[in-house]
Amino acid sequence: MEVDRVGIVGIKDTLGRELREMRISVTDRCNFRCSYCMPLEQYEWIDRREILTFEEITRLAGLFLRSGVEEIRITGGEPLLRHGLDTLVSALAGLEGLRDLSLTTNASHLKNQAARLMRAGLRRINVSLDTIHPARFRALTKRDNLASVLEGLMTARLLGLAPIKINSVVQRGVNDDDILPLVDFARRNGFWLRFIEFMDVGNSNQWVSERMMSKREILEIIHARYPLEEAGRSDPSAPAVNYRYVDRGGDIGVIASVTEPFCIGCTRARLTADGRLVLCLFSDRSVDLKRLLRTGADDREILATIRSAWEARADRYSEERLEAMKAGEYEPGSRRKIEMISIGG
Numbered sequence: 001m002e003v004d005r006v007g008i009v010g011i012k013d014t015l016g017r018e019l020r021e022m023r024i025s026v027t028d029r030c031n032f033r034c035s036y037c038m039p040l041e042q043y044e045w046i047d048r049r050e051i052l053t054f055e056e057i058t059r060l061a062g063l064f065l066r067s068g069v070e071e072i073r074i075t076g077g078e079p080l081l082r083h084g085l086d087t088l089v090s091a092l093a094g095l096e097g098l099r100d101l102s103l104t105t106n107a108s109h110l111k112n113q114a115a116r117l118m119r120a121g122l123r124r125i126n127v128s129l130d131t132i133h134p135a136r137f138r139a140l141t142k143r144d145n146l147a148s149v150l151e152g153l154m155t156a157r158l159l160g161l162a163p164i165k166i167n168s169v170v171q172r173g174v175n176d177d178d179i180l181p182l183v184d185f186a187r188r189n190g191f192w193l194r195f196i197e198f199m200d201v202g203n204s205n206q207w208v209s210e211r212m213m214s215k216r217e218i219l220e221i222i223h224a225r226y227p228l229e230e231a232g233r234s235d236p237s238a239p240a241v242n243y244r245y246v247d248r249g250g251d252i253g254v255i256a257s258v259t260e261p262f263c264i265g266c267t268r269a270r271l272t273a274d275g276r277l278v279l280c281l282f283s284d285r286s287v288d289l290k291r292l293l294r295t296g297a298d299d300r301e302i303l304a305t306i307r308s309a310w311e312a313r314a315d316r317y318s319e320e321r322l323e324a325m326k327a328g329e330y331e332p333g334s335r336r337k338i339e340m341i342s343i344g345g
């Protein structure tokens with residue numbers, strides 16, 4: 001444990017990784033049913049009374065900042081389904097010590113909310129979009145909302161949210177032929193683009209390694225049309241490896257969680273919508289911070305709980321998965337994990 005700024009305690013886990021970033025899920029509900037994330041129509045939804053209030057989230061966020069966190073991303077489920085999200089954005093944006101506040105969304109409700117969110121202090125967003133073809137979009141999300149997603153993206157751009165990053169999960173035989181159309185779309189409109197290797201998150205997405213397109217394969221397809229040069233990671237803990245188009249610069253990257261895991265640089269924790277602290281995307285364990293909040297724990301007690309959880313952290317699931325895959329021993333369903341909709345990617 002090191003005190004590096006006034007009142008800010010930098011804590012390290014068992015592998016020497018500092019707690020630097022939080023992903024805060026504000027709801028487990030979503031209006032889409034992406035096959036790789038939330039394929040079923042019904043889940044055991046979190047009881048509304050168990051969902052953290054904005055005041056509770058803001059209090060915890062302040063305590064995370066005092067534990068060394070500098071970056072917060074709001075996520076879900078679909079965060080824009082949470083009523084009055086701009087009120088939370090405004091509270092978080094006002095927290096001292098927060099260097100970066102962002103939001104990950106499917107953008108279907110962005111058109112009407114972008115201006116309010118910006119006024120509240122949001123500066124940048126990530127939008128998940130895996131195809132720009134309406135029929136494919138319908139097949140992937142089980143919903144017919146491509147037009148509203150595109151309107152959301154264009155509204156955000158017009159208002160000046162920047163950068164706008166598009167995240168696309170690539171599945172072999174499902175949307176690998178969408179890679180170049182997405183590249184063209186992003187280049188044409190000035191969006192950053194991140195392809196994501198299909199991961200075995202949660203327990204219901206039927207992950208098989210054959211369906212995962214590797215970073216190398218994705219880059220080969222793009223490079224053949226638009227030659228790329230590597231630009232590296234924006235910082236050592238960033239999940240994406242970035243590239244520039246040789247012909248005109250621009251920003252494109254790949255998050256290779258499966259074939260080139262980056263656990264050793266993982267400085268990120270997650271807070272579920274019902275107030276559980278989760279230390280790895282693939283974990284099945286959590287620390288119940290809501291119980292502390294609602295039983296009157298003081299700041300000191302909550303800070304100590306966050307610290308001891310992080311200091312005991314040894315998670316390196318993606319590296320272990322790669323080792324097991326190489327040894328031919330990986331069984332995707334062998335381990336129970338928290339669903340992606342609870343922890344927000």
Ligand code: SAM
Nearest residue numbers: 036037077078104105106128167198199344345
């Ligand atoms: N609903 C919002 C959205 O889609 O942007 C936020 C939550 S969503 C769970 C966050 C991110 O997780 C999305 O970019 C999504 O593509 C990604 N994701 C979900 N399941 C995934 C999987 N199996 N493999 C890779 N990424 C996944």
Ligand code: SF4
Nearest residue numbers: 030032034037038106
């Ligand atoms: Fe919803 Fe996002 Fe999951 Fe798709 S990826 S089902 S939009 S939470």
Ligand code: SF4
Nearest residue numbers: 263266280281317318
């Ligand atoms: Fe971090 Fe866990 Fe992902 Fe590794 S598998 S990068 S430890 S969240």
